[in-house]
Amino acid sequence: MSFSQLLGQERTVKRLRSLVETGRIPPAMIFHGPAGVGKFLAAFEFAKAVNCSHSEHLEKKPAPPPPDENDLFAAAAPAPAPEPEAAPARTHSDMSDSCGMCLSCLQAASGAHPDIRVVDSAFQAALLGEEESANLKIDTMREVTRWAQQKPMLSPWKVFIVRDAEALMPAAQNALLKTLEEPPPGTLVILTVSRKTALLPTILSRCCMIDFAPLPAKVLKEVLEAGGAEAGEAAALASLGNGSLEGAAEAASFLKRVSALRPGDPARAFKFAAGLPRDSHKAREEVKTLLDLLLARARSAWSAAEGPAKPRLTALLRRTLDLRRMADRNVSYLLLLETALLESERAGIKIEDLIRPA
């Protein structure tokens, strides 16, 4: 992995590369943008790049053991062949990116770099000996503050990547603030966040903001295909994914649930509603996706329709548009979903039709 493999974030990567190349590293940074667009990967690559020594790490071979003086046959044994001259270490000329072959890069790739720490809920659970929690706590950030005071062990920079920093409770943010206000030399803190309003203004004002855009659908499709999705599926998920891998993963689980419903099952609208995510925000988003698909399907059916089907589809279109508007307000999404599905079926559009290409 290196910056060159981060797809769809060319402008941001260019900015990060120039910071690495000029050595002007801000000690506190926020990587901000939608979930699932590569913020964490970029933070990790940035940490690798600032710590890279750009020179190949060669394992030193242990010296051969000295001959055993008590061994009577030692003298008769042929002299060992001289060691072939070791090839000189290769160097890497792109100073804006990591080399992938120095000791620092190799340790980072194996997840065992002593100066790069990822602070997230799994790290916190191991640190505090507790179950994983959705919040990052003050005790965790106090520990980070303590480490930040120590010198890096191997590299120029000691990097802390606080992943999904919206999980930081206000007290934990205040604990981190001291490190951001007076960063110890060689300490770099990167917060990745998709909702920057979750961070205190005092944190925001002390960090250099690096923005990440949603991924273009073409890039999202490429990434999904590289992950094993077939072309048609990748295209469908990329168009539903709102520019994020996380969005595409949610769309995949949504399509899977739609396609599992048995055609002709009179209870399928209710079964679908029962399978919505428990998180009400996600469930509402999923209902909106379903309404968007229904609108697209109703529009194409309407333009192809003739005779008595036309007014029926006109009424469905109007009604679905109303429901879609209500979905943005505080109306029960379950009620919206059931109404939409029942009315669309009455107009001749079945739920299983929604995921077929129009």
Ligand SMILES: [Zn+2]
């Ligand atoms: Zn390197």
